[in-house]
Amino acid sequence: MIPTLDHLRRAYAVTSGATHLTPLLESAALARQTGASSVYVKPEALQWAGSFKVRGAYWRLKQLSPEEARRGVVAYSSGNFAQGLAAAGQALGIPVTIVMPIDAPAAKREATAGYGATVVLTDHGERAREEVASEKAREIARESGLVLLHPFDDAEIVAGQAGVGLEALDQLAARGASADVVFCPVGGGGLIGGVALAFHYLSPRTELIAVEPEGFNGLGASLASGRIETMPIGPRSICDGLMARRPGEAPFAAVRDTGLRGMTVDDAAVRQAMKIAFERLKIALEPSGAASLAALLSGECDVRGKTVLVIASGGNVALADFMKQVEHA
Numbered sequence: 001m002i003p004t005l006d007h008l009r010r011a012y013a014v015t016s017g018a019t020h021l022t023p024l025l026e027s028a029a030l031a032r033q034t035g036a037s038s039v040y041v042k043p044e045a046l047q048w049a050g051s052f053k054v055r056g057a058y059w060r061l062k063q064l065s066p067e068e069a070r071r072g073v074v075a076y077s078s079g080n081f082a083q084g085l086a087a088a089g090q091a092l093g094i095p096v097t098i099v100m101p102i103d104a105p106a107a108k109r110e111a112t113a114g115y116g117a118t119v120v121l122t123d124h125g126e127r128a129r130e131e132v133a134s135e136k137a138r139e140i141a142r143e144s145g146l147v148l149l150h151p152f153d154d155a156e157i158v159a160g161q162a163g164v165g166l167e168a169l170d171q172l173a174a175r176g177a178s179a180d181v182v183f184c185p186v187g188g189g190g191l192i193g194g195v196a197l198a199f200h201y202l203s204p205r206t207e208l209i210a211v212e213p214e215g216f217n218g219l220g221a222s223l224a225s226g227r228i229e230t231m232p233i234g235p236r237s238i239c240d241g242l243m244a245r246r247p248g249e250a251p252f253a254a255v256r257d258t259g260l261r262g263m264t265v266d267d268a269a270v271r272q273a274m275k276i277a278f279e280r281l282k283i284a285l286e287p288s289g290a291a292s293l294a295a296l297l298s299g300e301c302d303v304r305g306k307t308v309l310v311i312a313s314g315g316n317v318a319l320a321d322f323m324k325q326v327e328h329a
Contacts, residue, residue, distance in 0.1 A: 003159040005201040012163040024171040035304035045315025053084030059160030074146040076133035079108030081151040086115035099137040101129040107318035152188030153248025165198030180306035183292035186210045188244040189251025200258040208260040211295040213237035218246040220262025241288035269294040271329040286317035
């Protein structure tokens with residue numbers, strides 16, 4: 001099922017009452033550096049629970065039946081969906097269990113537990129970490145009767161995440177502007193699925209760019225081939241939240257007819273983007289949240305004379321880790 005515009009708006013009407021209205025920051029410095037006429041940054045790092053993920057999580061939990069909500073839910077996540085789901089569950093009084101890879105950032109594990117979720121860690125060894133974590137989550141769902149939720153491969157998650165795009169469109173319109181180009185980070189595709197649909201329905205002329213880390217460009221490869229592709233296991237990326245090896249079916253269905261195109265960024269570009277976001281915009285982004293800014297700054301996409309929107313998706317990073325990354329920029 002591909003969510004309709006009415007579906008996206010119904011989801012946003014619910015989630016906007018529980019989430020933050022994140023600002024739209026205009027940067028003259030970034031416009032000068034890239035040659036764009038205007039550059040706007042949507043800092044979802046300032047969102048409740050530190051990323052956009054709470055939007056989709058809250059909407060998905062609102063779709064549970066009373067009995068399902070009483071039993072609770074289980075999901076797997078390396079961090080941001082874990083925190084978003086835990087925060088939404090706490091607000092709605094729904095028990096949440098999260099399965100996390102043992103190598104997920106400690107700050108994200110601690111924050112997830114801090115929102116009241118039960119955290120179960122998995123050691124994946126040489127296997128893909130999402131495979132091991134998802135197996136454990138399915139096992140817990142079977143044995144405990146919990147509702148199994150997927151972090152991104154769910155049409156309702158896509159609909160909830162679309163609030164980022166709808167909100168940005170409203171904020172741009174309030175300034176008498178419209179986006180020529182949108183840069184959006186991609187892991188499994190839940191965010192880009194919602195954002196792409198919002199712009200496809202309401203601003204179809206806007207060019208949409210899906211930004212993935214090198215080696216984890218499952219969506220870009222899938223768009224090129226016309227079917228879902230899985231990336232081989234390779235070196236890690238500093239973009240911990242974007243290391244999905246393939247896009248979900250629901251997000252891929254949402255984006256395949258939107259004219260979206262993919263591009264990749266390397267770790268060095270992401271570190272530099274984190275530094276620039278802090279120095280120019282005064283926001284602290286985690287690596288995954290800085291990927292879209294890295295793509296803009298790479299110059300690979302010609303934005304001269306254009307109005308650009310950058311989705312800065314999250315800021316869940318410990319101070320020590322942030323300092324380590326920007327020191328190497």
